[in-house]
Amino acid sequence: MKAPKFDYIKAESRSHALELLDQLGEDGRILAGGQSLMPTLNMRLSQPGTLIDINKVSDLSGITLEDGVVHIGAMTRHVEVATSPIVAKHLPLIAEAMKHVAHHAVRNRGTIGGSVALADPAAEMPACILALGATLVVESINGRREIAADDYFKGLYETAREPNELLVEILIPSKKTGEVSVFLELAQRHGDFAMAGLACVARVSNKTFEELRLVYFGSEDRPTIGTGAIAAVIGQTCSDECKEAAAIALANDLDPMTNLQGSAAMKLHLQKVLTGRALDTAVERAEAT
Amino acid sequence: MNKETPITLLDKPNSYVGRTLSRDAAKRAVAGRGRYTDDIMPARTLHAAFVRSPYGHAKILSIDVDAAKQQPGVALVMTGAELAEMCTGPWVGTLVCFDGMKSEPQHPMAIDRACWQGEPVVMVVASSRAEAEDAAELVTVEYEELPVVIDKETALDKDTPVIHPNLGDNLAFEKTIESGDVEKAVADADIVIEDTFTFGRHTAVSLEPRALLAEYDPGTERLTIHTSSQCPHMIQTVFARTLGVPEHNVRIVAPDVGGSFGLKIHTFGDEVAATAAAIKLARPVKFVADRLESFATDIHARENRVSGRIAVTKEGIITSMDIDVRSGAGAYSQYPRTSVFEANQILNITGGPYAHENYRAKTQVVYLNKVPTSQYRAVGHPIGNSVGESLVDQAAAACGIDPMEIRRRNVMHDDSYPRVSAAGIEMRDLSHQQCLETLVERMGYDALLEEQAEYRKKGIQRGIGIAAFIKGTAPGPAGYYGAGGAPISSQDSCTIKLEPSGGVICMVGVTDQGQGVDTVMGQIAAATLGVPMESVRVIEGDTDAVPYGGGTYASRATAIGGEATYQAAMTLRAEILEIAGVLLQAEPDTLDIVDGHVVDKGDTASRISLAEIGRIGHFQVAELPNHIQHTLSATHRFRLKDALYIFTNGIQGAYVEVDTDTGFIKLLNHWVIEDCGRVINPQLADEQVRGGCVQGLGGALYEECVYDAAGQLQNATLADYLTPMAGEMPDIEVAHIQTHTGVSELGAKGVGESGTGAAPAVVMNAVNDAIRPFGGKVTAQPMSPETILKALGKV
Numbered sequence A: 001m002k003a004p005k006f007d008y009i010k011a012e013s014r015s016h017a018l019e020l021l022d023q024l025g026e027d028g029r030i031l032a033g034g035q036s037l038m039p040t041l042n043m044r045l046s047q048p049g050t051l052i053d054i055n056k057v058s059d060l061s062g063i064t065l066e067d068g069v070v071h072i073g074a075m076t077r078h079v080e081v082a083t084s085p086i087v088a089k090h091l092p093l094i095a096e097a098m099k100h101v102a103h104h105a106v107r108n109r110g111t112i113g114g115s116v117a118l119a120d121p122a123a124e125m126p127a128c129i130l131a132l133g134a135t136l137v138v139e140s141i142n143g144r145r146e147i148a149a150d151d152y153f154k155g156l157y158e159t160a161r162e163p164n165e166l167l168v169e170i171l172i173p174s175k176k177t178g179e180v181s182v183f184l185e186l187a188q189r190h191g192d193f194a195m196a197g198l199a200c201v202a203r204v205s206n207k208t209f210e211e212l213r214l215v216y217f218g219s220e221d222r223p224t225i226g227t228g229a230i231a232a233v234i235g236q237t238c239s240d241e242c243k244e245a246a247a248i249a250l251a252n253d254l255d256p257m258t259n260l261q262g263s264a265a266m267k268l269h270l271q272k273v274l275t276g277r278a279l280d281t282a283v284e285r286a287e288a289t
Numbered sequence B: 001m002n003k004e005t006p007i008t009l010l011d012k013p014n015s016y017v018g019r020t021l022s023r024d025a026a027k028r029a030v031a032g033r034g035r036y037t038d039d040i041m042p043a044r045t046l047h048a049a050f051v052r053s054p055y056g057h058a059k060i061l062s063i064d065v066d067a068a069k070q071q072p073g074v075a076l077v078m079t080g081a082e083l084a085e086m087c088t089g090p091w092v093g094t095l096v097c098f099d100g101m102k103s104e105p106q107h108p109m110a111i112d113r114a115c116w117q118g119e120p121v122v123m124v125v126a127s128s129r130a131e132a133e134d135a136a137e138l139v140t141v142e143y144e145e146l147p148v149v150i151d152k153e154t155a156l157d158k159d160t161p162v163i164h165p166n167l168g169d170n171l172a173f174e175k176t177i178e179s180g181d182v183e184k185a186v187a188d189a190d191i192v193i194e195d196t197f198t199f200g201r202h203t204a205v206s207l208e209p210r211a212l213l214a215e216y217d218p219g220t221e222r223l224t225i226h227t228s229s230q231c232p233h234m235i236q237t238v239f240a241r242t243l244g245v246p247e248h249n250v251r252i253v254a255p256d257v258g259g260s261f262g263l264k265i266h267t268f269g270d271e272v273a274a275t276a277a278a279i280k281l282a283r284p285v286k287f288v289a290d291r292l293e294s295f296a297t298d299i300h301a302r303e304n305r306v307s308g309r310i311a312v313t314k315e316g317i318i319t320s321m322d323i324d325v326r327s328g329a330g331a332y333s334q335y336p337r338t339s340v341f342e343a344n345q346i347l348n349i350t351g352g353p354y355a356h357e358n359y360r361a362k363t364q365v366v367y368l369n370k371v372p373t374s375q376y377r378a379v380g381h382p383i384g385n386s387v388g389e390s391l392v393d394q395a396a397a398a399c400g401i402d403p404m405e406i407r408r409r410n411v412m413h414d415d416s417y418p419r420v421s422a423a424g425i426e427m428r429d430l431s432h433q434q435c436l437e438t439l440v441e442r443m444g445y446d447a448l449l450e451e452q453a454e455y456r457k458k459g460i461q462r463g464i465g466i467a468a469f470i471k472g473t474a475p476g477p478a479g480y481y482g483a484g485g486a487p488i489s490s491q492d493s494c495t496i497k498l499e500p501s502g503g504v505i506c507m508v509g510v511t512d513q514g515q516g517v518d519t520v521m522g523q524i525a526a527a528t529l530g531v532p533m534e535s536v537r538v539i540e541g542d543t544d545a546v547p548y549g550g551g552t553y554a555s556r557a558t559a560i561g562g563e564a565t566y567q568a569a570m571t572l573r574a575e576i577l578e579i580a581g582v583l584l585q586a587e588p589d590t591l592d593i594v595d596g597h598v599v600d601k602g603d604t605a606s607r608i609s610l611a612e613i614g615r616i617g618h619f620q621v622a623e624l625p626n627h628i629q630h631t632l633s634a635t636h637r638f639r640l641k642d643a644l645y646i647f648t649n650g651i652q653g654a655y656v657e658v659d660t661d662t663g664f665i666k667l668l669n670h671w672v673i674e675d676c677g678r679v680i681n682p683q684l685a686d687e688q689v690r691g692g693c694v695q696g697l698g699g700a701l702y703e704e705c706v707y708d709a710a711g712q713l714q715n716a717t718l719a720d721y722l723t724p725m726a727g728e729m730p731d732i733e734v735a736h737i738q739t740h741t742g743v744s745e746l747g748a749k750g751v752g753e754s755g756t757g758a759a760p761a762v763v764m765n766a767v768n769d770a771i772r773p774f775g776g777k778v779t780a781q782p783m784s785p786e787t788i789l790k791a792l793g794k795v
């Protein structure tokens, strides 16, 4: 478990990183927190020629609120997101989800950009940014491009980012008044990747769902919007029947992967259970505010 | 407490025995100053990496090492055939005590054929591990895949291929034990319950992996091996014999060892290979298994299917039990301890707490194209206890009797020893009744039942589990290893010396892997001699220094090594008092030793210090009459006489909550009441029980080495093989009943495996208690969420 030989270049600036990405092409690989990349190198699952370290590029990290949009730099570490007052106040979904991301040691190094760039199907941040309708900002030597989260996740570890593009920033609309969010995840041990999980953003009044976004992760090859389940619930008053209708519709929204954690049938079952719980919790939270 | 236990020196007020002291090694380990095998870096050390079989079963057609040899830093590339030339012959993992057992001879590295994924095929030795791995990638091995045998259930079927044609079939061993008349008991019984249980494969996952540093000095022909081992003397003998080096030229040192759990009582081909490389190159060679190699080559354990049956009267009196065990070994029987102990131990202990007289137990152990299996903490006990205790619970439910009550009616009585169990094993000095009543009290059993009922009303499903157990500890020489022909000592020894300064050196054959064996030996020595702990230095884990012994395995260190230390200290004490008697013109039996000073019995005023005795005894010997020729040292060895084991007993309780929608289990509380005889260090004993429970809970809930149909291990990382983590573990309350064993004066039995042995049983019973109202029942471990949901008919 020793990494094969690779070259290492510390990017001095954002433009330096972009130049390197362009020159090296497929052979270059961005090194952010290294929490996902280093294990794959050590197990010789990937053998990039050169690592481009962006840890010292100062303008890639930080959290700011501008005109109702929270900007999170790609190199912002999980721990900074988890402890940010801006995130706590304006992105409660992400604040709630962060508790499920790995362990302290991993959160101290791992970055939100790394997580979103990697697009692990069981990771929390991709599901959250999709649920919140975020925009991803990528840059290459050819310029800057914005990608809506809805268009970003293409498949298992596949995204709309081109190999020569650096993910620089994530723009997330801050919580609107009256909006509630719920984050639920099932993992056998704290900090494990999810067996099944759900990020929910809703507007509820009198127990009726006026707006709703349900994003499932852990069971699919990418974070997935529960279109049918949403349609079954929207405009409805929360009830056993309504939850049952969502569960039935969900069978068409999802196509779970069987893996070591369990069968596709079990994962679908768990996502249905989480859907019911998320809807109940959304109603409770709406009533509490 | 056993009323007849005589009061000894160890029971003095302020005795070190029975007192919590922190482990000697804890301070340096916490400070990051532990010294493990990998921390030792002699100049010019080379590093070994291995090309391992990517197939579960394959013929090796050709090996091309030319490109690898050209790589920078590479000092040696060695194939299995080349290694075999340096060895005296292959290993055969059988013991004569297992009648009819067979195993294919096994070379340290595969030669013509690889029989499990991960079996070493070629070794590359280079200046760094990274260079060795780079070069290993350039070794080309041409394989022809052979059919694999993966499923133990079909391993003996006619149309299943035979892994080793020379053996005729895939059967390693079969055995039946029988007492009384099971069929009659079943025919006469009011209620008969039958069920089948399955157990996944586990592995030990020690924090420090297997590690070895071999150095050979061609001048003196000495071979020195630092290795993370529980049994230095066994390694010495096996490596000496395997590599043809005279045993007295081999020195084994086990420095700090970061966990072992039975893994490190075994010998492994890759370690022999690295040692051979050190001899061949006359340079230090290090091999440290990485985590991937650990999963794919450390011994596995626990893969069993057990069909069981219990017969009871309608009053819940057990009249018989019988079990049929199919045990899945690996591709070879692990040398030198074999791969059949687990099955054998299941036969020995299932239903072991109970007084029934009719018992039949059968097993067949079969070879599979998987990693070889062998001893892992609490060998067989998690399985035997899960089966026996689930059957007892199911019988209780069928009779309408409370699970605690049915056990109360059936456990062997505390005043009934010595006696022989239905499995034919001698039981003595046990305390099932006292443990059970203590558990009732500690759990607040009746209140807990009420609380459970209240939660049920709210739709929260909590379960209470009970599991009584016995545990075989400290095996004797009449049973298996020595008697079976393995070079494994079941005695252990201590040499203790008084130094000129009055300090005491205590050299023991038993070893420490982080549990505090050295501290415990020091406590026994200090208490017996009457010296402060600070003046005792315990030395262990070095065959050049310590008297011969088996090391630490099977919960034997304190029971066997502790008694040897006690006896050696008693002899040294007598020598000291005799010299003091001469110098003080007093009768030795009027004297005592307190806090490093000889005193008049009953007094604390120093008459002469041990430092003075040491000075005179070593430097001023002319002051002593000629007939006093004491060496101020003593060696004592201890072993069991006829007994197979020192059996211990106990009972565990568990309180869990099952989410019946998700199948998730939350562990709320856990209790262990156990009887390890005399407790030397309460905190260390408790830690053994707690850590052991956690390991058992891991197996019950999370852990499994999963193979696919082609014999590929699917989850050889810590992200996929789930070990228990602190966050999910319950509080574990521990209490000890101390019925001293009558086989030693110290009175200590083993404690290291008692938590592991019954934790899976008790949590399975608790889960089944929680889901019983829904008609659910789980009999497969690990109890994953999917297993629970299936039991509830939800998926």
Ligand SMILES: Cc1cc2nc3c(=O)[nH]c(=O)nc-3n(C[C@H](O)[C@H](O)[C@H](O)COP(=O)(O)OP(=O)(O)OC[C@H]3O[C@@H](n4cnc5c(N)ncnc54)[C@H](O)[C@@H]3O)c2cc1C
Pocket (backbone or CB within 6 Å): A029, A030, A031, A032, A033, A034, A035, A036, A037, A038, A074, A075, A100, A101, A102, A103, A106, A109, A110, A111, A112, A113, A114, A115, A117, A118, A120, A122, A123, A124, A125, A165, A166, A167, A168, A191, A192, A193, A194
């Ligand atoms: C034990 C453990 C448990 C974990 N548990 C969880 C968990 O529960 N949930 C979870 O979500 N994650 C978990 N992780 C993963 C962790 O969150 C990672 O940190 C994260 O997925 C990747 O972030 P990183 O900064 O470490 O990225 P790196 O490992 O440095 O990079 C990951 C990949 O993304 C690319 N990349 C990184 N940044 C950029 C960028 N700005 N632009 C373009 N490409 C980029 C890299 O080239 C690489 O291919 C766990 C990790 C470990 C080791």
